[in-house]
Amino acid sequence: MHRIKALPFDWQFDPATTALLVIDMQRDFIEPGGFGASLGNDVSLLQSAVPVVAELLQIARQAGLTVIHTRECHRPDLADCPSTKRLRGDPLLHIGDDGPMGRILVCGEPGADIIPQVAPRPGEMVIDKPGKGAFYATALTEMLRWHNIRSLLLAGVTTEVCVQTTMREANDRGYECLLVEDATASYFEEFKLATLAMIRAQGGIVGWTAPLAAVREAFGE
Ligand code: TIU
Numbered sequence: 001m002h003r004i005k006a007l008p009f010d011w012q013f014d015p016a017t018t019a020l021l022v023i024d025m026q027r028d029f030i031e032p033g034g035f036g037a038s039l040g041n042d043v044s045l046l047q048s049a050v051p052v053v054a055e056l057l058q059i060a061r062q063a064g065l066t067v068i069h070t071r072e073c074h075r076p077d078l079a080d081c082p083s084t085k086r087l088r089g090d091p092l093l094h095i096g097d098d099g100p101m102g103r104i105l106v107c108g109e110p111g112a113d114i115i116p117q118v119a120p121r122p123g124e125m126v127i128d129k130p131g132k133g134a135f136y137a138t139a140l141t142e143m144l145r146w147h148n149i150r151s152l153l154l155a156g157v158t159t160e161v162c163v164q165t166t167m168r169e170a171n172d173r174g175y176e177c178l179l180v181e182d183a184t185a186s187y188f189e190e191f192k193l194a195t196l197a198m199i200r201a202q203g204g205i206v207g208w209t210a211p212l213a214a215v216r217e218a219f220g221e
Contacts, residue, residue: 004178004218006210007200011178013151019066019144021170023134023156023163025053025118026071028111030157033100035111038093041187046157049185052212053118053155056183059219066147067124069114070134072162073107080130080137133165141173151176153215155183160191167199168206177207180215 004011028034030046037043060067074081078096086095095105102109107128120126129138152175156163163184167177179199186192199206 002218004208004210005214006178006208008204008208011176011208011210013176013178015063015065017148018151018153019068019147019149020056020060020153020155021134021166022053022057022067022069022118023154023166024070024072024158025050025114025156026073026111027101027113027115028072028105030115031101031111033111035091035093035095035105036158036187038091038099038104039089040091043187045187045189046185049155049157049183050115050117052180052183056153056155056180056212056215057118059216059221060153061121062221063219065153066149067120068127068140068143069118069120069124070127070129070138070140070156070162070166071107071112071114072130072132073105073109073112073128074130076103076106076108078106131165132162133169134162135166135169135173144175149175152178154179157185158192159184159186160188160195161186164195164199164206171206179207179209181209181211183212 001012029036093099093104097104101111127138134140152170154167170177196209200209
């Protein structure tokens with residue numbers, strides 16, 4: 001077993017049964033002109049996580065961990081997009097509208113691509129998901145089972161939306177989850193901090209958190 005110095009206490013894991021799950025590192029959230037910007041957010045606030053996720057991927061690949069990437073996006077006919085989601089808020093562009101990176105939050109469009117700095121490598125799994133959580137309406141449960149995964153290292157954007165939703169879904173399904181603190185970012189710093197605090201409260205009610213430095217140390221890098 002490996003051990004990461006984490007909060008609320010050390011996290012033990014077996015690399016053979018651990019996956020790195022990188023959530024939604026897409027142009028639509030991180031670059032101007034996408035879904036995140038259309039909702040009125042300052043997308044530059046997510047930049048801090050990019051080099052950290054890149055290093056985390058390097059560590060995971062070196063250690064031979066299973067690597068899974070997710071993308072939030074919808075079918076071109078929007079049949080998997082509830083009208084409640086499409087109409088929510090007062091966005092400049094709605095899901096499915098034409099934007100500078102193609103149709104907003106539609107699978108296969110340039111905006112739905114994962115940014116090149118953290119792009120998937122051949123052999124890594126990529127899951128397109130219509131919801132905020134990565135278990136909803138996807139094959140993630142089966143993929144984790146087929147690869148004998150018991151523990152998840154989580155990273156990606158945004159902390160309190162798709163990352164937290166996925167981590168709660170995973171925790172309820174019996175996975176041991178650790179969120180890498182600096183490998184995640186939010187448009188709202190206070191929401192990120194609150195999310196980290198609520199995950200590890202009450203003895204790790206949702207899981208663990210640790211910085212990249214602690215992950216690096218656990219893998220002897
Ligand atoms: N708006 C926001 O903060 N996030 C999302 O809509 N999706 C993800 O977090 N991926």
